[in-house]
Amino acid sequence: MVQKNLIDGEWIAGSEAFRSINPSNTNDVVGEYARASADDARAAIAAAKAAFPAWSRSGILERHAILRKTADEILARKDELGKLLSREEGKTLVEGIGETVRAGQIFDFFAGECLRLAGEVLPSARPNIGVEITREPIGVVGIITPWNFPIAIPAWKIAPALCYGNTVVFKPAELVPGSSWAIVDILHRAGLPKGVLNLVMGKGSVVGQAMLDSPDVHAITFTGSVGTGKRVAAASVEHNRKFQLEMGGKNPFVVLDDADLSVAVEAAVNSAFFSTGQRCTASSRIIVTEGIHDRFVAAMGERMQGLVVDDALKAGTHIGPVVDESQLNQDSDYIAIGKQEGARLAFGGELLQRDTPGFYLQPALFTEATNKMRISREEIFGPVAAVIRVKDYDEALAVANDTPFGLSSGIATTSLKHATHFKRNAEAGMVMVNLPTAGVDFHVPFGGRKGSSYGSREQGRYAAEFYTTVKTAYTLA
Numbered sequence: 001m002v003q004k005n006l007i008d009g010e011w012i013a014g015s016e017a018f019r020s021i022n023p024s025n026t027n028d029v030v031g032e033y034a035r036a037s038a039d040d041a042r043a044a045i046a047a048a049k050a051a052f053p054a055w056s057r058s059g060i061l062e063r064h065a066i067l068r069k070t071a072d073e074i075l076a077r078k079d080e081l082g083k084l085l086s087r088e089e090g091k092t093l094v095e096g097i098g099e100t101v102r103a104g105q106i107f108d109f110f111a112g113e114c115l116r117l118a119g120e121v122l123p124s125a126r127p128n129i130g131v132e133i134t135r136e137p138i139g140v141v142g143i144i145t146p147w148n149f150p151i152a153i154p155a156w157k158i159a160p161a162l163c164y165g166n167t168v169v170f171k172p173a174e175l176v177p178g179s180s181w182a183i184v185d186i187l188h189r190a191g192l193p194k195g196v197l198n199l200v201m202g203k204g205s206v207v208g209q210a211m212l213d214s215p216d217v218h219a220i221t222f223t224g225s226v227g228t229g230k231r232v233a234a235a236s237v238e239h240n241r242k243f244q245l246e247m248g249g250k251n252p253f254v255v256l257d258d259a260d261l262s263v264a265v266e267a268a269v270n271s272a273f274f275s276t277g278q279r280c281t282a283s284s285r286i287i288v289t290e291g292i293h294d295r296f297v298a299a300m301g302e303r304m305q306g307l308v309v310d311d312a313l314k315a316g317t318h319i320g321p322v323v324d325e326s327q328l329n330q331d332s333d334y335i336a337i338g339k340q341e342g343a344r345l346a347f348g349g350e351l352l353q354r355d356t357p358g359f360y361l362q363p364a365l366f367t368e369a370t371n372k373m374r375i376s377r378e379e380i381f382g383p384v385a386a387v388i389r390v391k392d393y394d395e396a397l398a399v400a401n402d403t404p405f406g407l408s409s410g411i412a413t414t415s416l417k418h419a420t421h422f423k424r425n426a427e428a429g430m431v432m433v434n435l436p437t438a439g440v441d442f443h444v445p446f447g448g449r450k451g452s453s454y455g456s457r458e459q460g461r462y463a464a465e466f467y468t469t470v471k472t473a474y475t476l477a
């Protein structure tokens, strides 16, 4: 059965369909999905525009009830939805279920936020005048998401968009339509009026582009590659629309001489290789001071021996497959580039065969890398990391910040002085002390600096900044 697009409250088949394939077993077709056309995207935008006046004035209890019901259903179905996620994306079942729970928590959080919408009332600078500051929805929000968090990223964009009274046109990544279809289905059944949330699955160059080109899309929130992010930015400036971008990372993880070795190794392995290294907050630059360097590398090698790379759905798997063939080729290319550049491949990097045909790669660790190498400067987006040896904390901090990106930055140290200095001086939106660079909460701001992000933060109360516009009203008493 082909899962359809949702446009103006109707499930629409369209003329074409595409298949989603399980990267752990390429013989397994996860599902078939209707491929939206540019006309479908325009119809979805028109529906969202027509639905906006009523939804923007809808009662907070109506919005609260729909988001709450959605949270409840996602959490009740976490095992089934988590399995679907792991089948379509390739992260392990534990990670897939964990991400699904997080999506439920996000809907729960924003259900609560509907009830806390507030403004400010202040006296004017002039006598007998009152000033009110309120937040209003923006209008039609275009949501474009990547494949690496198939349910959490759609959740953290859709939930606040609806909570604050916007209508939505949502385009998920083509590789992972299943989780997106599932949450749209849940929201639709939870009682959203027609046109408030529209789903258009399909190609970025067709459906995504139609959204970028429409004057009726008033804001776009995008997570994906730097190249596409630049297109979103250029088109949005052209249309004078609000936009928010989350793009690449090249996140550093610093290990100091005084680190607890087991804490450092656990955090580094998690940062670099969990979720197959396919997280924008993953660390692929491990910056290690010389006093602990050799012990750290040896302990990493030992820890990496124990990592089980296999079918994402199998119990006991630590690292699932790479998401698809083109990503696997990119990872392999970077492993070859690292060797050519003179880094030493200390562990892993081989393609693996398992019981089922899939895109299996042994996590790779380079040593003797420098921060000038391409493997240290460009986002690989796979289970490939490089150790860079430095003299001391000052050099470690300088190397950590010497990157065009600035999403997340981690340090392993038992020194309060260095931890405090690092938190203050790391050029990143998120800083982690004795924790992996990835793995963030759902109720606090998420986002980066420099080339990683543009616009205001996502998630938590800070999401209001993007999904609303501020009005200042003056009244003569």
Ligand code: ADP
Pocket (backbone or CB within 6 Å): 144, 145, 146, 147, 171, 172, 173, 174, 202, 203, 204, 205, 207, 208, 209, 212, 223, 224, 225, 226, 227, 228, 229, 231
């Ligand atoms: P990734 O490398 O993670 O696939 P992309 O930037 O290619 O990153 O994709 C992220 C999202 O952007 C996907 O939903 C994709 O379909 C969409 N996309 C790709 N090209 C365009 C485009 N020209 N306009 C709008 N969206 C696009």
